[in-house]
Amino acid sequence: MENKNKILVVDFGAQYAHLIARRVRQLGVYSEIVLPETSLEKLKDCSGIILSGGPSSVYEEGVPRVSKKIFELGKPVLGLCYGHQLMSFLLEGKVEQGQVKEFGTAQLEILKQEGLFEGLQEKETVWMSHGDSVKELPAGFEVIGKTRDCEKAAIANLDKKFFGLQFHPEVTHTPNGLKIFENFVLNICNCKKDWSIKNYIELKCREIKEQVGNKNVFLLASGGVDSTVALALLHKTLGEKRVYALHVDIGFMRQDESAWVGRQLEKLGFGNFHVINAEKEFFDCVKGLVDPEEKRKAIGQKFIDIQNRELKNLDLNPEKWLLGQGTIYPDTIETAGTKHSATIKTHHNRVDSIKKLVEAGLVVEPLNLLYKDEVRALGKELGLSEKLVWRHPFPGPGLAIRCLCSNGILEDVSDIQKRAESVAKEFGLQAEILPIKSVGVQGDARTYAHPCILIGETDWKTFEKASTRITNEIKEINRVLRLLAPDAIDSIELIKATLTRERIALLQQADAIVMRAIADAGLMRDIWQFPTVMIPLMVNGGGESIVLRPVDSMEAMTAKFYPLDEEVLKKITDEVLALNGIGAVFFDLTHKPPGTIEWE
16 A cells, blocks of 8 residues: 555564554554565655564564664654564663563553653553563663553653653553554654545455455354354355355354354345254364364364365355455464464464465455454444344354363472462462463463462452462463352362363353353443353362353453452352352453463
8 A cells, every 4th residue: 555644563473463553543544564574665655663562582583673774764663562672672772581570550650741642641551561671771762651660661762753662552451552652643653544444344345356256255154243244244245146154053152052143144134054063073073182272273174174065065166166254363363373473372263274275365354454343343334233243252163162171180380389379478368279271372472371279358459469460470370260169279180071062061051151140230241251161170079160251352462351240240150150060160360461361
C-alpha cells in the first residue's frame, strides 16, 4: 500500500506484534507489519515506525535486529519491550538481564507528561512482560517514566522523537495504552485518520475473489464466532452456491452443541451445509495419548482426513475447491506464525498438513489478520445477531484440550514447594505445588511449568498480588490457583489418565453447570471466556479435580482472571463438587501472561 500516512510495525516475533497494528488501526490510521530485514527504502514510506517486543535478548548472537540506519531516516520511532531494549542497544546504551522479572501489572510513575504521555496521570497502571532491562541510556536520552522494579521503564530522545517503553501499551491491561498510541501516531507522527473496518471488508472481499478465482470454498464450521463470521463473509463475497459448510461433531463438544449449531446455521439461511458425527473416529485418534501437542496434532490431522473424505463423498472435485478456515491471528502468532516468534502451542488448524495447504495457496482464511474484538465488529457489520457475535470462544479441539492427561509419573517438586511457601506466607496463605504442568507464555516465549495452589481465605486483590509475585519470582511456576474445595489438602495423587468418553462426559457436565450459572447471573458479556478444565489429580482420596478459569480479555493476547462474585462461585463449586467423580475444585488466578487462557 503506497501511502505515507501509515505506521510500520517491525515484528521481532512478539506475541503482541499484530496487536500493535490493531491499536493503530483502531485510531483510524493504516498500519502494516514488516520484518526486521525490510529495506530502508521501504521503511522510508511511512509516517512513523514502531519496534515490537520479542522473545530474544538483544545481546545474544543471531537475534533479529534492524539496521542502525533506521534511526537516520528522520522518522519518529517508538520501541516497545524488546524494541525499547534494541533501540538502546543499537544507539550504544547498555542492556542487561534484570534483577527481577516483571510479568503482569505494574505502576508507572510518569516523570514527563508532555509528548508521549500527554493527558495521562502522574501514575498509570501498565502491563509488563520482560526479563531484560535498559541499564545505561544512549546519548541524548532521558528517563520519562519508571516503576518499582524498572528504573528506565520509559525513555525518550525528544529532539529526534525516539521513545522507548519497557511495558506494553498495546494490551488492554495497560488501561491508557491507546492514549499513548494516540499521542505517538496522531500528534508526534502527525497521521490523519483515513482507515476503517469497512475498508478492511472491501479489501478482504477483493482478496478472496482474487485467491478463489473460479473455485469454490469448503469450510469446516464449528459454530463459534470465528467460523460463523468467516462463513458470512465468504457468503457475502462468493454467494451461497460457492460455499459449502460442514460441521463435525468430534465428541469433545459441549453438551448438545452440534444440534444447536445446526439450528443456528439454518436460521442464518446458510442452507448449503450438513452435520456429521465423527465421535468414534476422534476418540480413536487420541487413544492412549498424554502429550498435549500430540493430542492437538492428532485432532488437527483427523479434521483434514474427514474433510478429504467428505469432499469425496459429496463428489466435490478437490481441484475445484479450496479449504476455508475461521483462523484468527492469535492462532497463527502462537504457533510461530511470524518469522521470529516463539511457539506457544500448536493449534489444530496449524498442523503440518494445513501449513502445506496454506503455503500452496489452497486455504482461504478471511480473518487471519484479525483479533476477536475485530471479528465481532465484522460480524455485526455483516448483520449477525448479538447472540452469535458474543458467544464465548471455544477451541477447535474442544474439551479435548481442557481434559488433561497423565502417565502418572511424579516429579520432585520439593525445592519449588519451599520457595512458593515462603512467598505465600507473606500473604497469610499456604502453598502447594501440583505434580502436573500446563502451558504458559512468559517474555514472548513458551513455558511448560507447574501450577501452585494457594490455600486460605483473603480478598481477590491479595490473591492477585500473591499470584503475580509467585510467577514473577519462581520460574518453575507459570500458573497459580485458589483452592475452593475441599477446605484443606491432606494428600494429592496423580493418576494415569487419557481421553475417554467417561472423562469427557464428566467434564461436559461440569462445563454445563458453569455456563448455566454465569448465564443466570447475567455474566456472559462480562466474562470473555470461561474454560472449565479437568485435571487427573485426586485430592484427599476423592475424584478428579476441576479448575474454573474465567477471564476478562478483548483479543486473547492478554487476559486477566475474572473475580467472580463469591455467591456465584459457591453455587458453581457446590454443584460441580456434587458430580460423581469430582473431588476438588480450584480457581485459576493467573493472568496472561504468564499463563495462557487454555491449559494445553
